[in-house]
Amino acid sequence: MTLKLYYDLMSQPSRTLYILLKVSKCDFEPKFVDLRKGEHYSNEYAKINRFQKVPLIDHNGFVLSESVAILRYLSGENLILPSLYPKDNKIRARVDEFLEWHHIEFRLHLSMYFRVKHMDPIITGIPPNPKTLKGYERRLISALETFEVQWLKNGNEFITGNTITVADLFAASELEQPRMAGYNPAERFLRIGSWWQKVREHFSPYYEEGHVILNKIVNKQKQQSAKL
Numbered sequence: 111m112t113l114k115l116y117y118d119l120m121s122q123p124s125r126t127l128y129i130l131l132k133v134s135k136c137d138f139e140p141k142f143v144d145l146r147k148g149e150h151y152s153n154e155y156a157k158i159n160r161f162q163k164v165p166l167i168d169h170n171g172f173v174l175s176e177s178v179a180i181l182r183y184l185s186g187e188n189l190i191l192p193s194l195y196p197k198d199n200k201i202r203a204r205v206d207e208f209l210e211w212h213h214i215e216f217r218l219h220l221s222m223y224f225r226v227k228h229m230d231p232i233i234t235g236i237p238p239n240p241k242t243l244k245g246y247e248r249r250l251i252s253a254l255e256t257f258e259v260q261w262l263k264n265g266n267e268f269i270t271g272n273t274i275t276v277a278d279l280f281a282a283s284e285l286e287q288p289r290m291a292g293y294n295p296a297e298r299f300l301r302i303g304s305w306w307q308k309v310r311e312h313f314s315p316y317y318e319e320g321h322v323i324l325n326k327i328v329n330k331q332k333q334q335s336a337k338l
């Protein structure tokens with residue numbers, strides 16, 4: 111029985127699955143696909159994943175893309191901790207409610223800000239247009255506000271109640287992305303900050319392991335801006 115995870119720790123859903131498998135003590139073969147080197151565009155990878163993205167799993171020849179579909183499959187195969195994706199129909203529906211919401215209302219805005227401010231200038235060598243960037247920043251802030259107000263409700267420790275689930279892990283991994291572009295959501299959104307810390311601690315040491323590259327990038331940027 112082998113489970114292969116194709117991933118890059120620069121990718122939010124890859125980090126989520128990586129941490130989830132580690133914390134669940136699920137034995138898997140990590141298959142690193144270097145996005146920054148464009149390895150996902152290789153013919154070899156295209157044969158495995160027609161969408162040429164990460165993450166992806168291959169479980170004894172069963173190949174699956176899309177992190178949320180992968181999560182559900184792993185749960186069905188009893189490969190992840192049941193407490194993180196509870197079997198109880200109503201509790202699971204709450205987790206699913208967040209996962210459905212997060213793709214368009216949350217992830218999209220956090221990733222686009224990261225892309226326009228950080229990634230595109232690296233790829234093209236052209237700095238972002240300030241007016242365009244301002245628009246992305248507005249949408250980022252609005253998504254963070256909705257997340258804080260609507261999902262981190264007063265009195266609830268975690269997104270779906272007082273028990274931590276994959277909803278918290280998916281959200282936390284997404285929140286790390288704008289940090290790489292110099293925007294730390296915890297500085298303006300204090301409830302996000304304290305919830306985020308609890309998530310990091312809960313998944314420690316795998317959370318740190320999953321974010322090791324990202325944290326190196328953030329620290330390097332901080333050192334560079336301190337020199338200026």
Ligand SMILES: N[C@@H](CCC(=O)N[C@@H](CS)C(=O)NCC(=O)O)C(=O)O
Nearest residue numbers: 121122123162163164165176177178
């Ligand atoms: N909806 C997909 C998103 C997958 C995705 O967008 N992956 C990104 C990294 S986070 C990727 O591989 N991007 C490479 C590209 O678009 O060239 C999921 O949740 O798995």
